[in-house]
Amino acid sequence: MNNSRQLAFLALQNIYQQKAYTDIALERVFANFSVSPSNRHLVSELVYGIVRRKRTLDSLINQLATKKATQQPLNLRIILHIGLYQLRYLDKIPESAAVNTSVDLAKENGLSKLSGVVNGILRSYLRLSQKEDPLILPDDFIPRLGVKYSFPDWIVSLFMEQFNLKQTKKLLEWYNQTPSIDLRVNTLKTSRENLQEILLNNDIETTFLPHLPQGLRLTKSAGNITQLDCFKEGLFTIQDGSAQLVAHFLNPQPHETIIDACAAPGGKTTHIAELMEDTGTIIGFDRYSSRLKKVTQNAERLKLTSIKTMEGNVESINWENEVDRVLVDVPCSGLGTLHKNPDIRWHKKPEDIEVLTQLQSQILENSAKWVKNGGVLVYSTCTLNKQENEDIINQFLQNNPSWKLADKNNDSMSNFSIVSKGIVKIFPPVDDMDGFFMAKLIKGD
Template structure:
């Protein structure tokens, strides 16, 4: 047990020192260390949990430190965070065991001199957990939301300005809820009724997606999913419902030519192929070789043979694609603020002064290049997993001003059919999905479709 927690400390230390991402670090640790399924689950639970609630945990710890201004080494602080997370969010481990393991952890580190402090602080927290004082919501709403929901103050201030106080709190609360695992059934190999029977045989609980009941469902208790026989057979893919909605709204037809401008790792590319019944051609552009290999691997697993992988920077024009595509997907690189519940480390990344300037340049270049690949009468779908207007409606408004031969397509019928609750932005036809506002199990997404009229 202690060896697992030692790895968690190492992972959390690396994240802060190297500005790494959990979804990249964890798989590397799983492949490097021999861990059973329980240890893997524990590593994932605590690593994500501590990252998600880091500021809240530090607030609790701070109330029980004798010398509050004393700088605590990162490793020691992470040992404290791990323990406090277990106190408040994991019920199966007794408090005394958590304290003892934490003391042993620090004794076996380079900071054994902190063993007494850790023992005293943690025992104090277990005795006085009901006495924790939070910022006053009425007097300091930004600080309250920031601490209680564990978000940086600058992001809370930004969202209050954009969405208002109540909605900002709802977004933060929803972004801390661990999402159910959403699966997209591979209709090229199996239908939904057959897939439900298989899940029932495997004793995996599920419920149909309220938005896409014919192809998607949410599951619980599906452990070690990548090694399951039904995954290896390509009967389904893992993909959030918001992401699936983008491909559905693109509405590609069998036999069409599609260009996916940023295809890696291949979730939307494969979904588009399935909608097209694997008939036609999808040019999957991706500048990162390893991500392009993921697209190819996913297509092979799912039995899709109409995807043409292209290793290329999508911001640079490829003349052979000029006016070649019936439809184009631009799933643009973005801040990712809509998917914080899946990637909690995003909220701790610091945005520099030129953050949006650099992102916007890429987003605009992708759109301008895609526009030239599209046939007259063709449709271009732009999407991000962001809540920020600078990389959503602001980008589209500038594009439309420059490209007067494009018009925004209506979305009201699609929104009504799918039962979506969208947040109204300055482009009324766009679909802005916001966590909490649009549903508690929804990632934040921005989706807008444009038609080239000449």
Template sequence: MAISPALFDTTVEAITELQEGSGPADARLSAYFRNHRKLGSHDRAFIAETAYALLRRRRFLDYLAPEASPRRLVLACLVRVNGLSPRELEPFLRKTEVEWLREIKAKPADNLPLAVQAELPDWLWERLVAQYGEEEALAIARSLQQTAPLDLRVNRLKGQREAVLALFTKEGLTATPTPYSPDGVRLKEKIALNQHVLFNKGVVEVQDEGSQLLAALVAPRRGEMVADFCAGAGGKTLALGAIMANTGRLYAFDVSERRLSNLRPRLARSGLSNLHPQLIANERDQKLKRLAQKFDRVLVDAPCSGLGTLRRNPDLKWRQSEMDIAELTVKQGNILEAAAKLVKPGGRLVYATCSLLEAENEGVVAAFLAQHPEFEQANAAEILAQQKIELDTGDFLKLLPHKHGTDGFFAAVLTRR
């Protein structure tokens, strides 16, 4: 699209506010758009795409233009990431910027430091290299620079995947079944889903395929007592309820009233009547003590760094530090400890994160098992195979964007003896 001087200035203003503020980029961008309601949909799309391109490629842009102002960072991004020519931008360039931008355009991009190629802070790059080796760490990092597809979960209570695929195809959309999840649909195009009849009738929900597979690992059966211990807005809870065919009792626990309130409209669309949202003060809440060893299945999708979701949330890599990871692992251990008390003998406990880091994943599980001989680990691949899902990543479920096309996910299945 052609860029007007006014749109360029607005983009610079929005990105300046993003850099100076705190909190998730998507929330800050939404706030900016609320405060600038006269912006049209095309202008909003351009601003958002430029902001996310800058967040994804920030290390490369800093390499090209060290200590550049937000205005110059936007110019560098438009030329070197978005592929515009300096000539297209000349109508609103200052005199000092014309030659500067030509130099930016001509600057070589070969032989970059690996952490710059990976677009990661040094500490995170070093951790990934230690876990995966340089070659695979770079493949993971590059896959995280791509935009994520739009994955949907078909609600088994209200529709069938084949019918949903047929309807999207009839509408001219490129829709394919997800490779692993039996309920997943992947859309190539981004659409206004909240205006689509399938969404409003509760036939489909937005949910990454990896997240759908976590519900498959819990594998709740009809009539069971099941808990989603860190339910949030309830995406996995709703998937569990659909697998249970709306039978048994399903609890959605969370410490955030706001997150649970976001579950209510989704629950109303879903057609589920066996789901019971429960606000808790913390993992030591008295409500939980009364439910000790009552549950057949418990899912702990623990609060984590979210580094497996960088395709969708590229700002997370710049908002995390090694100290944050250390604090998170303590919190994760405490939450897993509390959730385990709910599991009955013979019951299943699934610990999951959307992190790529061993400290938040295998490390937390190993520490828990060392303290709890009454639990043992089950093989994740075998559990998926029982549901005719052909995906073998070993004892743990470990999903990576460059291998599986999903967000980065980790899960361990534990059974109380």
């Protein structure tokens, strides 16, 4: 099947009805139908974009239709989302094509009697947009931003507590963009320049990521790059630039013993091994053996031999020996990755944060026991939430006076937007990569 909008319709059905995650729903569609690369790109753009913009699209339906979005038959609501998203956000698709294909979708999916409703709502949007933006925003400040940028009010409020209005708007808008794909070159097997040339021979264009010696960024859509021979041969890993920063911040040295406390699926674990030139010992902990298999598989693909894995609850596991460094990349709310993981904005709830912070504190407290005197612990999250970041670190330092924040960061870390003693925070609109928090702690006597 090469009808992009029908495939998007099927994926969105799976997301709205079965509560499937966006990436899983797309994988199912692509596994069941033969899709050309160009259509694959459009299907992904439609599905990810619609999930991101769901609140805005529902608000438009509420204004243009006689029934609220949530009162519409689900299939009709999905078709209206597909049509409105194209009209509002995709400049390269002609307006007539967006309307006509949406009407066709209704007819092809048992909604022939409602095809006129689809046509009428989409044409009303076009007519109104000739004068001004048809989207009517609420008067109250937080809901106004929530509807405009398509976020639940609690996330808008959380960001407003930490950033000023201008920063918050930029952050919300950045999270609605199509994300870049970053690669980490396995410099034990090839150079960044050489991999760039190999990818170019496969019609894949990249650019160097500044301040990341192994980082490349794809400059356009490239299909499923895990099918490339150079991926299967272990020449690179798909990893966002922010996540690459974490291992550099840890600054592992050859022949050390290092624990990655929350290792699966192994992106940071294998990066540590590469930076150590595959010497010493890296031990990857995780509570699920099924997830640790991914660590092993990644290590084998990259031809790394210094990684061992161990199953256990990281917040309580006993480790008798003291090690040089520990990475504690804790489970978190993921509020730094809302462009790549749009489901988070609709699935996560404020009450989830309290449960997470308790777990994060437990993991940090227990992991700190494994570090020798003079050793290093790096705590990191892929979220921009003070409760999960600064508050956790401050509480830990109050409870553990033998620990302190590092006096200085790596020289390369000074290039990022929010840097203080022992702490680096990545702010996406400025640094153009996922939101991340990193704190480097040193154990004293």
